Amino acid sequence: MKKIYPNAAAALDGLLFDGMLIASGGFGLSGIPELLIAAIRDAGTKDLTIASNNAGVDGFGLGQLLATRQVKKMISSYVGENAEFMRQYLSGELELEFNPQGTLAERMRAGGAGIPGFYTATGVGTVIAEGKEHHDFNGKTYILETGLVSDLAIVKAWKADPSGNLVFRKTARNFNPPAATSGKVCVAEVEEIVPLGSLDPDTIHLPGIYVHRIIQGQHEKRIENRTTRKKDL
Amino acid sequence: MAWDRNQMAERAGRELQDGWYVNLGIGIPTLVANYIPEGVNVTLQSENGMLGMGPFPFEGEEDADLINAGKQTITELPQTAYFDSAQSFAMIRGGKIAMAILGAMEVAENGDLANWMIPGKLVKGMGGAMDLVAGVGRVVVVMDHTSKHGESKVLKACTLPLTGKGVVNRIISNLGVLDVVPGGLKIVEVAEGVTEAELRAATEGTIVD
Numbered sequence: 001m002k003k004i005y006p007n008a009a010a011a012l013d014g015l016l017f018d019g020m021l022i023a024s025g026g027f028g029l030s031g032i033p034e035l036l037i038a039a040i041r042d043a044g045t046k047d048l049t050i051a052s053n054n055a056g057v058d059g060f061g062l063g064q065l066l067a068t069r070q071v072k073k074m075i076s077s078y079v080g081e082n083a084e085f086m087r088q089y090l091s092g093e094l095e096l097e098f099n100p101q102g103t104l105a106e107r108m109r110a111g112g113a114g115i116p117g118f119y120t121a122t123g124v125g126t127v128i129a130e131g132k133e134h135h136d137f138n139g140k141t142y143i144l145e146t147g148l149v150s151d152l153a154i155v156k157a158w159k160a161d162p163s164g165n166l167v168f169r170k171t172a173r174n175f176n177p178p179a180a181t182s183g184k185v186c187v188a189e190v191e192e193i194v195p196l197g198s199l200d201p202d203t204i205h206l207p208g209i210y211v212h213r214i215i216q217g218q219h220e221k222r223i224e225n226r227t228t229r230k231k232d233l
Numbered sequence: 234m235a236w237d238r239n240q241m242a243e244r245a246g247r248e249l250q251d252g253w254y255v256n257l258g259i260g261i262p263t264l265v266a267n268y269i270p271e272g273v274n275v276t277l278q279s280e281n282g283m284l285g286m287g288p289f290p291f292e293g294e295e296d297a298d299l300i301n302a303g304k305q306t307i308t309e310l311p312q313t314a315y316f317d318s319a320q321s322f323a324m325i326r327g328g329k330i331a332m333a334i335l336g337a338m339e340v341a342e343n344g345d346l347a348n349w350m351i352p353g354k355l356v357k358g359m360g361g362a363m364d365l366v367a368g369v370g371r372v373v374v375v376m377d378h379t380s381k382h383g384e385s386k387v388l389k390a391c392t393l394p395l396t397g398k399g400v401v402n403r404i405i406s407n408l409g410v411l412d413v414v415p416g417g418l419k420i421v422e423v424a425e426g427v428t429e430a431e432l433r434a435a436t437e438g439t440i441v442d
Contacts, residue, residue, distance in 0.1 A: 027281040027318070028304040030297060053318070080357035098356075101280065102322025102364030109319040120326060121367040125345075125398025128363060158298075170315055172298035174282050177317040205317075221297035227305040228292040 003164050003214050004193060008039035011187045011213040015152055016045040019072075023108055023150035023183060024052040024062065025176030028081075029224045031168070032061045035189045035217045036154040041065055051075040051108065051148055051182075053101060053175050055085050060222055066094070075148075077101035081224070100128060103145050105178050110147035112181025112210070117146045153183025156219070157206070160190040161199050164208025173205060180210045187213040234426030235378075235407040243268040244422075245334050245375050245405050249275050256280060256325070256365055258335035259303045261375045265334055276312065278330055280361040282321045285313035302361065322361070326368040333369040335362060337376040337401075339391045342438030344401040344413040346374065347393035359396060366397035378406035378435045385437035387411065387418065408432045417441040 005011035022040075026032030037056075040048075041064045048071050055074055056062035065071050066084050073095035079085050088094035099107065100122045110118050119142035123129050133144040155176040158169035166188055168176060180186045193216045236244065238261050246268030249255060256278045257265050266288075269275055277286040279301040286301060287308035295306040324330060339347040346366055349359040366372050379385055387404060403421070404411045409432045410422040417439035423429050433440055 027302075028300060030281070030300050030304070076358060078358035078360040080355075086355055098358050100359055100363035101318070101361035102326055102368075105318035105322050106326075122326065122364045124367065126363060126395045128359075168315075168317075170296065170298040170309070171279070171282050171300055173315055173317050175318045178319040223295060223297045223300075223306060225300070225304040225306070226295055227289045227307070228295060229289045231291050 003208070003212060004162055005213050005215050008035040008189065008215055008217065009042065011215045012036065012039050012043060015185055015187070016040065016043050018045060019047040020045070020151040021049045021051065023148065023153045023179040024050060025155035025174065025179040026061065027053055027171070027174035029057065029061055029222050031156050031172030031174050031176055032056070033154040033156040033189050034061060034219060035215065036187055037062060037064060041068055041070065044070070046070055047072040049073040049075065051104065051150060051179070053077050053104060055079045055082050057081050057224065058084050069093070073097065075099055075104065077104055098128070105175060107145060107148040108175070108178035108182040111149040112178065112183070115147050117144050119144055148182050149184065150179070150182045151184055153180045153186040155180045155186060155188045157188050157190045159192050159194050159199065160188060160211070160214045161194055161208070162196050164188070164211030164214060165199055165204045166190070166206040166208070166211060167199060167203065168205050177206045180206055185212050186210055187215070189215050189217055191219060192216060236424045237407070239264060241375050241405055241407060244410065245373060246270060248332065248334070248373050248403070249273050250331070251275070253331040254278055254284065254329065256330050256333045256369065258333065258362070260336045262334040262336060263303065278321075278324070279307070280321050280325065280365070282316050282318055283313065285310045287313070322364050325361070325364050328368060328370060330369040332371040332373060333365045334373045334375060335365065337374040337386070339386050339388055339393050340374055340376070340401050340404055341388050341391045342413070342417045344399040345391045346372070346396045346401050347391040348396050350394050352394065362396050366400040371402045372400050373403045373405060374401050375405045378408040385435055387436045387438050389438050408435055411436070414441060
């Protein structure tokens with residue numbers, strides 16, 4: 001089966017439907033599947049629930065899907081830096097489910113690993129714990145969180161081989177592997193598709209079993225918060 | 234005269250022990266990286282997926298693929314390791330991180346911490362703070378002791394929604410250092426130029442001797 005597609009629109013063909021749950025990789029604007037997000041915008045798919053640590057910024061990343069009102073609900077840990085998000089949320093147009101960052105990552109990992117729920121101490125005694133099952137283990141209280149299985153996972157990697165094996169680069173890995181595994185289907189966009197056999201099997205970050213379609217493309221890779229130091233002269 | 238931001242960060246730096254893996258929050262806690270004592274080797278974790286966080290890059294060397302949890306461009310060190318977010322929080326939740334140094338809006342005498350939301354104001358989210366306070370070995374909070382209006386932020390009970398219940402071990406404020414102990418707060422140290430009476434007066438929470 002051929003996994004390589006010519007572009008983002010082709011790679012998403014037949015996978016999108018209104019009301020679907022999409023898991024997206026990325027942290028801030030680092031490692032976001034920017035080409036696939038733009039293609040979902042162009043496809044006009046509506047009433048999306050998107051599980052993503054962040055919601056992009058105005059006009060870039062997931063911010064583009066907010067601008068077009070394609071998102072019904074976000075499942076995120078941090079949604080600052082996005083005025084349109086706040087406007088829609090405060091006016092009641094957009095639902096928001098806050099998940100602690102590690103809980104969100106583990107929900108994706110667990111969902112992809114066939115684990116329907118897990119107990120965590122994160123959020124005990126806070127609003128996050130309200131309505132959730134509590135259970136004590138060895139004298140400490142934990143809450144039950146559920147695994148998250150997405151209809152579609154969209155991720156960004158550095159390199160792929162034609163079998164779908166992925167390698168990420170530095171902190172752009174972030175939520176991409178757990179998001180990918182959570183998907184019933186996963187589409188990956190990469191900076192470079194390399195020939196079969198050119199990736200060292202010992203250095204594969206995400207095995208191709210989790211990746212169903214791949215595209216190669218040009219990425220803007222915008223920097224959200226540029227911080228530098230001066231060279232000592 | 235109370236401690237300023239840098240003096241608070243310097244005091245927090247003295248909490249670090251050789252060999253520790255540590256997570257620093259956004260704001261004053263980030264400054265603690267500048268005050269790691271001589272001879273103390275700590276590895277900084279950034280919860281977006283990195284151990285061994287280095288300083289900001291030189292101008293022109295910024296890399297969009299290399300940021301910290303505050304989305305700032307950073308650099309790597311010889312001991313750096315990268316991993317995904319699930320692995321990152323596995324080490325946090327699993328108690329492998331010795332200490333987190335975080336900011337706070339309010340802390341209560343029982344160690345309750347509120348640092349993520351003010352009802353009615355813009356809510357940005359808790360990020361990784363709830364996971365950190367629930368998982369790491371020791372939680373040190375660095376904060377101003379009082380609000381702009383002079384009201385104590387070291388309280389009998391938090392008024393804001395909690396980040397974690399009974400999670401704070403030590404408070405380092407502009408006025409001094411307090412530990413959370415059974416029954417209340419214990420004064421560990423008073424900042425230079427501050428009297429113990431001033432520290433007590435600025436603290437609403439119960440101080441035990």
